[in-house]
Amino acid sequence: MKKSILLINCKDNKGIIASVTNFVHQQKGNIVYIDQHVDREDTMFFMRLECEFSKDSFSKEQFENDFENSIANKFDMNWQLHDADVKPKMAIFVSKYSHCLYDILSRFSSGEMGVEIPLIISNHPDLEKIARSFNIPYYCIKVTKETKVAAEREQLELLRKYKIDFIVLARYMQIISSRLIGEFPDKIINIHHSFLPAFPGAKPYHSAFKRGVKIIGATSHYVTEELDEGPIIEQDITRVSHIHTIKDFILKGRDLEKIVLSRALQLHTKHKVMVYNNKTVVFN
Amino acid sequence: MKKSILLINCKDNKGIIASVTNFVHQQKGNIVYIDQHVDREDTMFFMRLECEFSKDSFSKEQFENDFENSIANKFDMNWQLHDADVKPKMAIFVSKYSHCLYDILSRFSSGEMGVEIPLIISNHPDLEKIARSFNIPYYCIKVTKETKVAAEREQLELLRKYKIDFIVLARYMQIISSRLIGEFPDKIINIHHSFLPAFPGAKPYHSAFKRGVKIIGATSHYVTEELDEGPIIEQDITRVSHIHTIKDFILKGRDLEKIVLSRALQLHTKHKVMVYNNKTVVFN
Amino acid sequence: MKKSILLINCKDNKGIIASVTNFVHQQKGNIVYIDQHVDREDTMFFMRLECEFSKDSFSKEQFENDFENSIANKFDMNWQLHDADVKPKMAIFVSKYSHCLYDILSRFSSGEMGVEIPLIISNHPDLEKIARSFNIPYYCIKVTKETKVAAEREQLELLRKYKIDFIVLARYMQIISSRLIGEFPDKIINIHHSFLPAFPGAKPYHSAFKRGVKIIGATSHYVTEELDEGPIIEQDITRVSHIHTIKDFILKGRDLEKIVLSRALQLHTKHKVMVYNNKTVVFN
Amino acid sequence: MKKSILLINCKDNKGIIASVTNFVHQQKGNIVYIDQHVDREDTMFFMRLECEFSKDSFSKEQFENDFENSIANKFDMNWQLHDADVKPKMAIFVSKYSHCLYDILSRFSSGEMGVEIPLIISNHPDLEKIARSFNIPYYCIKVTKETKVAAEREQLELLRKYKIDFIVLARYMQIISSRLIGEFPDKIINIHHSFLPAFPGAKPYHSAFKRGVKIIGATSHYVTEELDEGPIIEQDITRVSHIHTIKDFILKGRDLEKIVLSRALQLHTKHKVMVYNNKTVVFN
Incomplete structure (x- = not known):
């Protein structure tokens, strides 16, 4: 079986769930997991589906x-379909820690992480x-x-060369x-060593x-401007x-940083995070 | 609008989600929340839907x-439909604490709890x-x-007289x-003052x-034999x-007991807990 | 036996602990608990002693x-001696929650709190x-x-009349x-419903x-200007x-607020909190 | 300055703290930290002192x-004096994880751990x-x-050869x-992957x-029979x-295991753990 993950968000509306689940059913897909959320204040709808399709028949x-023509257009959806078996390519940026x-x-x-790590980029040689x-x-x-500008150009070339999907700082x-x-919107994950927005x-x-x-x-968060x-x-x-x-704060903090960052990476890798209004919907 | 909560569990199977969501749609209902879980080991399917129906047309x-005839029979479901606007009647049993x-x-x-509390039953007069x-x-x-036997009979009569839905110890x-x-299966909620199964x-x-x-x-749990x-x-x-x-343990523990118990009551009251195999699926 | 609590802070120096423990010993006191802390950055010394004295001989x-003449002068100490058996008088200020x-x-x-509560002051009649x-x-x-000014004068008169030791908001x-x-320095305890300094x-x-x-x-904290x-x-x-x-945030927050506030009250009541540099040393 | 750590436990008694702090003072030592505990039920006294001595004069x-003759004998103490600058030698035992x-x-x-790690012993070659x-x-x-018996003899020889102070499993x-x-009483630290005594x-x-x-x-604990x-x-x-x-339990548990184990190692290494009645006094 081929496993796919469908992420959807759009204005909330009647009948979305039935339309989507019906569509998957008609495509001979089996929904194995459904997560859904409605933000009442913004009347926004979010959904994540894990579906299985027969390998032979699925295109x-x-x-x-x-999907675009029948459902997405109708509800004016933002949506993505991910192949659950394809490991995203992650670049790691480090300094000295x-x-x-x-x-x-x-x-x-x-074997705990479902990613490929094609390269590590650093501004220091220490961790080589x-x-x-x-x-x-x-x-x-x-x-x-x-x-700075030249360095960044070099970074970008490497990220393209290795077909990097997302970056962890x-x-x-x-x-x-x-x-x-701009090249990696909601795809650069940082770990900040405080309980944001404090400090x-x-x-x-x-x-x-x-x-x-x-x-x-x-706090692990996506990097924005x-x-x-x-x-x-x-x-x-x-x-x-x-x-x-x-x-002591620093040492205790390190334990937090690594655990929190790794949880964020797992969530991102499994396509469990959706971004809207500078907040996240996390289906975990 | 009339809000209803539909709880379902059955053997996992293809097409359940599409069938149910379709059915609700055909009944002119709008699904406002869907929670779903599959226990892979036992291949059991669980779902909780919050649906809104027009007050005029809904019966x-x-x-x-x-639902029984078209869907429940087909998938051999255990299911319940709850009216979200009806507050369940809760009896409180206490001793001296x-x-x-x-x-x-x-x-x-x-006004924080969505229940009625028709009565309190105790084996001591202290908390009257x-x-x-x-x-x-x-x-x-x-x-x-x-x-003991007579006391219990008296308790049962009161519980019936007040049409009690569930009991908190x-x-x-x-x-x-x-x-x-036996009269209140998965409807008696206890607070145990340890981290069960320890102690x-x-x-x-x-x-x-x-x-x-x-x-x-x-630990808050349903009471079984x-x-x-x-x-x-x-x-x-x-x-x-x-x-x-x-x-100190006892004093610190009291703070835990009351918070944990109140969380369990909230979950139960909102029909967010489903019991299977002596475990719970908690949609929160 | 008479139990007393001695709180000390002063510039860190050699021999303080020996001097103090010796002094207590000479006064026929038995030290049943000692807590001590040195802030290395500010080279400040903090100590809390629980001592028992014979009721007959102790003055x-x-x-x-x-103590003032022999020890406190020598080390230039801030210090207080509390009678552990005297319950402090706490005024509660509330509004509508x-x-x-x-x-x-x-x-x-x-019987969980070691205080007297002579009065409750509110700006609303709701909780009477x-x-x-x-x-x-x-x-x-x-x-x-x-x-505002008149109200405050009235509050202060009540606080004096009832010989209030500290206030909880x-x-x-x-x-x-x-x-x-100014009248209650480090003696007004507030509960703020966020994780300060955030929000x-x-x-x-x-x-x-x-x-x-x-x-x-x-966050529970002492009120300052x-x-x-x-x-x-x-x-x-x-x-x-x-x-x-x-x-939901508000409801979940309430559980935090009451627990955090009660912990702060317990610590203050037992003379376990010392304030220095707008921070606290909490011996718990 | 030479920093030493003095650990004491004995039957609780009047005047212990004054006697010990006095003794240190007379030896020209400066007490920089004192932690003390009394188990009221067992009337046992525990103390940990960090003292600084002049390098020239201290023997x-x-x-x-x-100390043995003047204080320890008088109060019938168990006690140890550790040189804070000497890093204990830790052997690591692993299998495949x-x-x-x-x-x-x-x-x-x-550089986060104050130990030497002279060797790793395993029953498998995987982690070499x-x-x-x-x-x-x-x-x-x-x-x-x-x-088993021969293997253990070989292990013991290595532990002796490398002058191992304590073992982490x-x-x-x-x-x-x-x-x-028996050779390493309260000196073998295990990590158990449950919340003992549950499971x-x-x-x-x-x-x-x-x-x-x-x-x-x-749970990290000392290994006993x-x-x-x-x-x-x-x-x-x-x-x-x-x-x-x-x-998922296993993956989430791993994060706990490594953090909890490392905390236990830090506490043990800094001589902050005292064992009595199959429980620990942890001065942290």
Whole structure:
């Protein structure tokens, strides 16, 4: 059987669910999972379907044509059809911190992540050794004020060459330019080391420490042009107290960062995240 | 508009979703929410639909007849149709602890709970004053070895008289008999003050203290004939450490108990819990 | 035995712990608990001791005199000696929300809280019935732009008349004036319904909903002149998702608010909180 | 300055704290941190002190002699003095699962763990490649029913040769014999993939799935002769629901296992854990 994932969003309307499920049925598909959400305030409709089709008879192109003409047009839908068996290609951007990189790669090597990782890009050479021990190409592209534009062009060429589907910033300590964001809309995943919207920007652990919070957090979000303002995919927290120094905050935070980032990656990879109004609908 | 909730479970099969959504559509209903689950291991299918019908044209009886004949029979379904606007009638059983009772009644009085509370039954007179301050009838029915059967008969009569739909044991310190369980299958909700299946039975905080756990919990579950073995609806936990005495465990536990119990009640009241194989499917 | 609690903070220095423990020993006291903290960055020392003295021989006045002259002067200490058996007098301020009030009063009536509650002050008459059912005097003092100064004077007179030690704002929807804060420094405890410093000010649930956060929180803090900027005593969080409406945020938040507030009250009541640099040291 | 950690437990008694702090003071030591606990039920006293001594004048031997004769004898203490600057030597035991190993080694390589790791012992060759990429000797010692005794002898020889201080079982899927436990009492740290005491023994995720729990956990504990009954050092949990399969439980559990295990290792390494009555006092 061929498994496909259909993502839909559109203005809410009567009969959408029946129309779509009917359509899949007529195409000899079996719906194995359906997730649906209506945002009452914006009267927006969201749906995610996992469908199975017979490998012999199913034509993705045919399905897409028919769906567009019969259903999508009628309800003015945004929609995508993904092949569940195709692993998306993920590029990892890193700087000098290794904890998120190790976490991703060790999951990758144990078969836990449904992605391909064709390359790692960094602005520093420090983590090349790790990339090598996992046999993944590592490109060190220095980024300075002067080289920023050229560096970015080089990055983009690599991303195209390797046909990258989405990017994870695994504690990549550089601001991403509009151009790169424009090429990968809702496809660049960052981990911010605070409980956004508290403590955006640099040095959030220092700010949290100064404020005397009793809980710190980490937030994984899609990168948009407003720094640290993109749609939140996942967050988690851990307790701290007066006994913890900034260094303790940082160490405790690392555990959060890697876990929260990996959850966001899993959700994105399985096409479980839909973005709307700078927020996410997460079907998990 | 009239809002109804349709709960379905049956053997998993192709075309169920399309059949059901189609049927609702044909009945001029609008599906406003759909939740669905398939237990792959047991190949069981579960679905919860919230549908809106025009008040003028909708006949519940008609819908039930047609659904039974056309869909339910075909897929051999267990199913129920609930009127979302009808508040279920809940009986509260208590003994001497007041924290869960206060919590339920203060939520009730602030309009937070979608239930009616026609009566409170207790084996002790202690909490009558609280019931009275909320204007709810309080029946004190003593339970001893000798009076157990008679007491239960009296309880059952009250439950029938008040047309009770489900029962919450808000720290009711008596074992419920088979007969009462039989009359209210998956309709008696208990709060157990441990993280089941750890520490079933009496004095779980004492056992947890002795074992030196670092986390304690509370578990709300449906009452079945095996004590503390019924389907789990909700659980939560809180941290403890060596500095906490048994008394601290008990106080911290109370906060868990009342919150976990109230969450379970909300889920049950909104028909979001389905029971199968001594487990629950919770659509929340 | 007479139990006393000694709180100390001063510049960190060698020999403080030995000096203090020695002093207590010489006074025939037995130290039953010692908590200590050093803030390395500010080189500040904090200590909390629970000591037992023989009821016959112990004179609080004598102890205070001797301690001041021999130890406190030497190390330039801020310090307080509390009688552990004296219950502090707490005033509750409320507006219209009842959940925190019910929670506090039900704990109070079950003997869980080590305070006296001589009075409840409100700017609305709505919750008087609840106060009455717990037999606690309820003073309704309207607050408008015009009456603000007079209202506050009336509040202060009541607080003095009842010899109030500290105040809890149990969702009291008014800004507290400098004058009241000045009379009760680090003695007015507020519950803010967000995970501060995220979403300060009004309508935090609405802001959290708009931002699409995956976790909401509540924060209990001492009231200072900067709104929502006072020292944080306790925080906690709960998960939310796209399925939750603002109304759901509010309901889930209420459970947080009452639990977090009650924890803060317990800590304050037991003299476990010390304030320094707009942060708290919490010995729990 | 030379930093030492003094751990004490004994029957509770008056004057212990003053005696000890005085003694340290007389030895020209500065107490920089003091943690203390009294188990009221067992009237047991626990204390952990971090002290600084001048490098020139301090003699560990002298201190130990004097302390034993003057204080320890008087109060009949169990006590240890640790040099805070000496990194304990930790052996890692693994089988085939790599997630805990990767987590430990990536922390180790980033300088996060205060240990030396002289060797890794496994009953399988699978993870040798990982050990090699971190430049740590890997000994594969097969364990079968027939070779169990010989294998263990070989393990013990290695542990002695490398002067191992404590052992971490990083998902080592073999039962540890009495002999090894006897040589490393309260010095073998295991991670059990359930929320003990729920689901001891093999296949806890399967049992948790079958029971329909809403929360799963992981527990790190010292290994004793009763399987999964040793003193608990740390626990944590994560939420699950009906949508999660056993495979999901396992994946979610892995994240818990590695985080909980690493926390336990940090606590043990910093001499923050004391064992008594099959429970732990954890000063964190």
